[in-house]
Amino acid sequence: MPELLTAAQMRAREETAMKNGAVTGAALMERAGRGAVEATVRTWPDLAGGGHHAVVLCGPGNNGGDGYVVARRLADLGWTVEVFGMGDPQKASPDARLMRQLWEACGPVGQLSDAGHGTRPDLLVDALFGTGLGRAIPAETVTAVAAVKARSGARACRVVALDCVSGLDCDSGRMLLPDGAAPDAMAADLTVTFHAAKRGHYLGQPQSRSLEVVDIGLDHAEDDPRQRPAPGLLRRIEPGRLAPAAWLGSVLPVAPGAHKYDRGHVLVLGGGCGKGGAGRLAARAALRIGAGLVTLAVPPSALQENAARLDAIMLTSMKGPEGLADILSDSRLSCVALGPGLGVGEATREMVRQVAGADRATVLDADALSSFSDDPDALFGLLHARCVLTPHEGEFARLFPDLAEKDRSVSKVDAAAEAARRSGATVLLKGPDTVIASPDGAVSVNAAFYGREAPWLGTAGAGDVLTGMIAGLMGNGRADPHLAASAGAWLHVEAARYVGPGLISEDLPDALPGLFRSLGL
Ligand SMILES: NC(=O)C1=CN([C@@H]2O[C@H](COP(=O)(O)OP(=O)(O)OC[C@H]3O[C@@H](n4cnc5c(N)ncnc54)[C@H](OP(=O)(O)O)[C@@H]3O)[C@@H](O)[C@H]2O)[C@@H](O)CC1
Ligand SMILES: Nc1ncnc2c1ncn2[C@@H]1O[C@H](COP(=O)(O)OP(=O)(O)O)[C@@H](O)[C@H]1O
Numbered sequence: 001m002p003e004l005l006t007a008a009q010m011r012a013r014e015e016t017a018m019k020n021g022a023v024t025g026a027a028l029m030e031r032a033g034r035g036a037v038e039a040t041v042r043t044w045p046d047l048a049g050g051g052h053h054a055v056v057l058c059g060p061g062n063n064g065g066d067g068y069v070v071a072r073r074l075a076d077l078g079w080t081v082e083v084f085g086m087g088d089p090q091k092a093s094p095d096a097r098l099m100r101q102l103w104e105a106c107g108p109v110g111q112l113s114d115a116g117h118g119t120r121p122d123l124l125v126d127a128l129f130g131t132g133l134g135r136a137i138p139a140e141t142v143t144a145v146a147a148v149k150a151r152s153g154a155r156a157c158r159v160v161a162l163d164c165v166s167g168l169d170c171d172s173g174r175m176l177l178p179d180g181a182a183p184d185a186m187a188a189d190l191t192v193t194f195h196a197a198k199r200g201h202y203l204g205q206p207q208s209r210s211l212e213v214v215d216i217g218l219d220h221a222e223d224d225p226r227q228r229p230a231p232g233l234l235r236r237i238e239p240g241r242l243a244p245a246a247w248l249g250s251v252l253p254v255a256p257g258a259h260k261y262d263r264g265h266v267l268v269l270g271g272g273c274g275k276g277g278a279g280r281l282a283a284r285a286a287l288r289i290g291a292g293l294v295t296l297a298v299p300p301s302a303l304q305e306n307a308a309r310l311d312a313i314m315l316t317s318m319k320g321p322e323g324l325a326d327i328l329s330d331s332r333l334s335c336v337a338l339g340p341g342l343g344v345g346e347a348t349r350e351m352v353r354q355v356a357g358a359d360r361a362t363v364l365d366a367d368a369l370s371s372f373s374d375d376p377d378a379l380f381g382l383l384h385a386r387c388v389l390t391p392h393e394g395e396f397a398r399l400f401p402d403l404a405e406k407d408r409s410v411s412k413v414d415a416a417a418e419a420a421r422r423s424g425a426t427v428l429l430k431g432p433d434t435v436i437a438s439p440d441g442a443v444s445v446n447a448a449f450y451g452r453e454a455p456w457l458g459t460a461g462a463g464d465v466l467t468g469m470i471a472g473l474m475g476n477g478r479a480d481p482h483l484a485a486s487a488g489a490w491l492h493v494e495a496a497r498y499v500g501p502g503l504i505s506e507d508l509p510d511a512l513p514g515l516f517r518s519l520g521l
């Protein structure tokens with residue numbers, strides 16, 4: 001799985017390569033600018049060749065330096081290029097100064113305040129700020145971008161951002177904008193980043209429609225998705241260089257000749273009469289993803305309702321928490337999932353105590369989490385390393401109020417990592433940018449961005465399905481909690497995309513066979 005770097009990690013990679021004598025800063029900048037032009041033309045083949053018109057906005061640092069390289073390359077290709085800069089060139093780094101000088105042999109550098117004059121360009125290049133941003137961008141940069149976009153009249157010009165959309169905090173994914181600026185004031189069609197994507201590209205609300213990573217010749221770390229991410233390094237969940245079938249083959253229970261018990265027996269605790277849909281969705285997902293057997297345990301009053309709805313899923317009666325010990329005594333149960341539709345209160349807390357005490361792979365979601373809102377430490381005291389918690393932001397805020405989204409001072413990655421450390425369990429914090437963190441420091445992100453959008457996944461019951469998918473993957477014992485949660489989150493989005501708009505949660509488990517086939521499994 002590809003790494004997602006912080007700004008500091010990226011700087012360290014560059015500095016190591018420069019100190020080793022492997023490359024100079026100027027050479028890296030030249031490669032970055034050239035790579036950005038190549039990626040732009042790859043994205044929009046109609047921009048190949050000369051005769052086009054670009055406006056390049058260059059900031060005071062090395063991101064601006066990349067912009068001057070892009071301007072020179074485009075001019076070499078026969079484009080008409082206008083460049084507007086900001087900041088005192090004497091204060092820029094030697095590399096950025098050199099690139100500005102090389103550009104000045106081709107054309108002038110105008111003031112940012114003049115960027116609005118002129119005809120509609122084919123391309124706007126945002127080279128204002130990159131990984132060096134530490135505070136809100138100046139209002140004059142927002143005004144300049146708006147002014148160039150306004151040149152376009154009714155026809156929008158394409159916008160490419162170098163390294164990141166200016167204003168993006170590359171660590172947290174937040175936009176650092178001046179007061180009054182619209183959240184999408186700096187939005188781009190394409191971001192071209194260098195060496196590796198940065199964390200901020202995959203967190204929060206993306207301000208760029210697509211993202212390309214350009215190689216600038218720095219070393220890459222190990223790229224096998226079956227490897228656990230090293231603590232401190234964030235991985236993006238995707239098969240990476242492996243084909244999905246090879247990656248998922250290490251997680252899914254598809255070994256030929258296996259007995260159904262080899263593929264795991266998942267127990268789902270379901271809700272009472274009229275509240276059983278959530279548990280049934282989780283149970284169906286566990287079975288579809290490959291568990292050999294799934295049992296749904298429900299209160300006696302809900303037996304008839306469930307018996308009328310289930311076939312392959314086995315059904316058992318559970319007289320409240322008192323009846324649970326007997327069910328858990330079956331040593332063949334390999335994973336237990338509980339929370340969806342269970343209700344908030346003491347009965348659910350007691351079930352969590354018993355399940356956690358049984359020391360099995362466990363997925364806790366929804367009401368199993370919310371039942372501990374008044375005393376999260378009591379929950380954390382029960383958990384062990386084979387537990388996965390799958391909160392949405394609301395449930396997360398009840399257990400970790402100081403890390404809640406609304407007044408989060410740290411990034412979503414750091415919030416999930418701290419939650420995993422505190423709870424001693426793997427924490428999967430949901431959203432379009434789902435973050436999975438484990439107590440040993442491993443963190444991964446599964447983002448439904450950049451061509452993987454699935455907004456229709458935000459539908460009632462989708463979370464219950466995810467719970468079942470993770471339980472099914474944990475139940476067969478081939479994946480540790482981090483890998484099971486990661487693969488589950490990835491497949492959840494892929495299943496939603498396989499179905500497409502109009503999806504309801506019932507569709508997700510039933511999309512899995514077709515999805516697996518399309519992935520070559
Ligand atoms: N190193 C290399 O070899 C390579 C680097 N590469 C490129 O370099 C980029 C990182 O460069 P960078 O570190 O110079 O940061 P960058 O984002 O240009 O901004 C820093 C400048 O802006 C200023 N400033 C900051 N915030 C501000 C604000 N709100 N309002 C106003 N000013 C503000 C800050 O000055 P300050 O006032 O903070 O002292 C400083 O002058 C990276 O994203 C990639 O594009 C590639 O070429 C690959 C090789
Ligand atoms: N815009 C979106 N893009 C991708 N996934 C989304 C989006 N919105 C929600 N999701 C996913 O849908 C699921 C919703 O789960 P949850 O909030 O628990 O809903 P429910 O309680 O109804 O099951 C989560 O896995 C979340 O990551």
Ligand SMILES: [K+]
Nearest residue numbers: 126129162164
């Ligand atoms: K930029």
